[in-house]
Amino acid sequence: MAAITTVRVTGLFGRQSWNQMLRINGCISVQHRQSSEKVPVKLTAMKRGTGGRSSFSGIVATVFGATGYLGRHVCNSLGKIGSQLIIPYRCEAIYTTRLRLVGDLGQVLFFPFHLRDEAAIRKVVQYSNVVINLIGSDYETKNFSFHDVHVEGAQRLARIAKEAGVEKFIHVSHLNAKENPQKIWKGSDYLRSKYESELAVREEFPEAIIFKPTDMFGEGDKFLMHYACKGRWILQQLPLWKKGEQTIKQPVF
Structure with a gap:
């Protein structure tokens, strides 16, 4: 008490x-x-206000991957209902500028971290009741492969969130994530790693919520910009697998 x-x-x-x-x-x-009894109080029981930006929704959310296309929309939606946001970032601080306005004054906190730094991850999840993992990479680098980012990284976040007593862990995968994706040359390592990330997250956080969206489009996305980039506009060419006759795209807004 x-x-x-x-x-x-x-x-x-x-x-x-x-x-x-x-x-x-x-x-x-x-x-x-003061009573000697310790009664845990859930954050959801501390809601205040009418549900707007200056209220408190009872949600303290740590959003990994908030600087991406989906991340900024998720943060904006959470900020509108009065949630407190903790935003870990791996990029330069200047790329987080647009996220400073998604919540009310003092409700958005930023923290630099490294995906392999478990101490930093613990710091940003220890006070949260919701952790959202939106981290993803469209290509591999010499420092991070698809497996490093999508599988080991997601598994590490889920494990630490579970140890910290987080109530909800939300992981974003991909609609076409499969163990053996349809082969175009050798099959998509990206989709295969997304499938493995689902298994890894379930292993560490069995009650985790996994979303599997398809390609997304909207203002500033990578889907439409892929077709409208300057190189394709100048060359007037757009390579399509088998002339596009066997390609189906159903993006969501």
Whole structure:
């Protein structure tokens, strides 16, 4: 049970210091009562306000991958209902500028981290009741392969979130994630790693929520910009697998 402190002040203090306040004619009475029982209080029970931007929704969410296309829309939606956001980022701080306005003053916190730094991950999830993993890469680099980012990274986040007592872990995969994706040359390593990430997350956080969206389009996306980039506009060419006759795209907005 939380401590209850009652303060009753009588007298005229003005701008005098604390030592001077004790000398003036007045009375300060402090009553402090505390129970030895520790009753955990869920954040969802601390909702305040009417549900708008300046309210508190009861959600304290850590959003990994918030600087991506989907991430900024997720953060904006959470901020509109009065959620507190903790945004870990791996990029330069300047790329987080647009996210500073998604929530009310003091409700959006930023923290630099590394995907292999478990201590930093623990810091950003220890006070949250929701953790959302949107981290993904469209291509491999010399430092991070698809397996490093999608499988090992997701598994690490799920494990640490479970250890920290997080109530909900939300992981975003892909609609076509399969163990053996349809082969175009050798099959998609991206989709295969997304499938493996689902298994890894389930292993560490069995009750995790896994979303499997298809390609997404909208303002500033990578789907439409892929077809409208300057190189294709100048060359007037767009390579399509088997003339596009066997390709089906059903993007979501």
